[in-house]
Amino acid sequence: MMRPRLLAAALCAALAFASCEKIQPDNPDNPADDTQADGRFDPATDNYSIVHELRGVWLATVSGTDWPKTKNNAAAQKKELTDYIKAVADAGCNTVFFQVCSNMDALWPSQLLPWSSVLSGTEGVDPGYDPAELAVQTAHECGIEIQAWINPYRIGSKSKTHSALSPVIARPSLVKEYDSNLYLDPALPETHAFLGEIATELMSKYEFDGLHIDDYFYPSGYNKDQKGWETDTYPKYGGGKDREEWRFSNVDASVKALWEATHAARPTAVFGVSPRSRSDLYLPQYADPERWAKAGTMDYVVPQIYWTIERGDFAAFDTVMQHWNGLVGTIPVYIGIAAYKMDPTYYNQAKNGEFQFVDEFIKQISLCRGARFCKGHVWFRTESLLKAELNRCVKEKIYAGAGSLVPEMGPDVSGRPSMPVVQVSGTTLNWQSDPDATAGYAVYELARVAAGSKSWISRLVGKTKSTSFAGKSGANYVVLALGARRYSNPSDPVWVE
Secondary structure, eight states, X not given: OOOOEEOSSOOOOEXXXXXXXXXXXXXXXXXXXXXXXXXXXXXXXXXXXXXXXXXXXXXXXXXXSSSOSSSSOHHHHHHHHHHHHHHHHHHTOOEEEEEEESSSOBSSOOSSSOBOHHHHSSTTOOOSSOHHHHHHHHHHHTTOEEEEEEOXXXXXXXXXXXXXXXXXXXXXXXXXXXTTXXXXXXXXXXXXXXXXXXXXXXXHHSOOSEEXXXXXXXXXXXXXXXXXXXXXXXXXXXXXXXXXXXXXXHHHHHXXXXXXXXXXXXXXXXXXXXXXXXXXXXXXXXXXXXXXXXXXXXXEEOOBOOSOSTTOSTTOHXXXXXXXXXXXXXXXXXXXXXXXGSSHHHHTSTTOGGGGSHHHHHHHHHHHHHOTTEEEEEESOHXXXXXXXXXXXXXXXXXXTOOOOOOOXXXXXXXXXXXXXXXXXXXXXXXXXXXXXXXXXXXXXEEESSTXXXXXXXXXXXXXXXXXXXXXXTEEEEEEEEOSSOBOOOOOOEEEO
């Protein structure tokens, strides 16, 4: 039998989340044409595709931005957190980036950092539960991935009262001040090692699917006004490098330390960075994603492109997105989307007006899907994504009540599972277990794009650890075996009578 041809560009595979507890099949928007004498897929002539798309959302905790909305109330905080994660899974997202360290503080019982003040109002106070553990458990129960998001370097206002585990108290030699705010000094080898220790603790203790950092590197403006940070460090550590190059190498070293620690602690996890949108914005921070991609110390990148398409200038969404075409080689590029700007505080500003309409987000996601180098997108931020109008648009139009697997990324450490050989018994699909299918199996139902068409869409109707699936009569199915970061080739399509 001839293998089916996979189209390079087509509609994404789909998954309907009826709830976080279970995945249920949904009815295709374009069901198989009932006027056909036979609704089965013909592998000799027909085509289908399975396209994976990262659909992420940042869950921000700095200053309680998204969460927690209450302090000193463990029960309320736990409910808020689980409700948030369940809601973004229900919306169709497949990855949460959970901010667990925003100001060199922690949302887990750390041996290296103090408890974050967002939980109790006071740094260092134990909230009586483990937010990181709860978030990981909830996300995985919902069938989605979760990455630990940390802010490197940033400690916060120097006026803040710090507890004993804060670097300000425990590691004062690493701390520098800039414009009344405190930072870890990127120039120090001890800083790179400390960041690696934080990553090791997080990734060893919890089953996070990755570690993520955003755009806090050297402080904005530092390249023009150094505030005396380098009086001792440049002569000691400069190694004859040009001062500008030396600063880049300092950030490179921190990124490398985080990447190495992530993979050493959890080999199947990934490490990624979310820089500012354009090189003229991230290079003054001495952050250069192109260097990290070439060095192999970054598994994906999420540039934050928080402008409209319609502004039509050098900062227009589509123009900036193309800036990333080929910039980081084969590293996956996911685009950061400004959901937070669907608010009058922002869309009433000049050149932001289109953010008041959901159509702007529909067009931006369409541009992402039309760009071969772009493998998905991440919404900033959770509370904004869940507001009624945008949430409805995401569910009903952008994701159309369907979801997607996370794309392959990161080192191939687990082996690629073999293609499942699927047998049909009645309406039940069965296949042999594969030891490399450590993440289970994905089942797709095929549906014609239109009456008489030889092209079909694939809808993900189940993810399971089992080697069987209850199908329905009159439907075509394919099955993928899922490794930790690699997926098998799809099985030959099978027909359920």
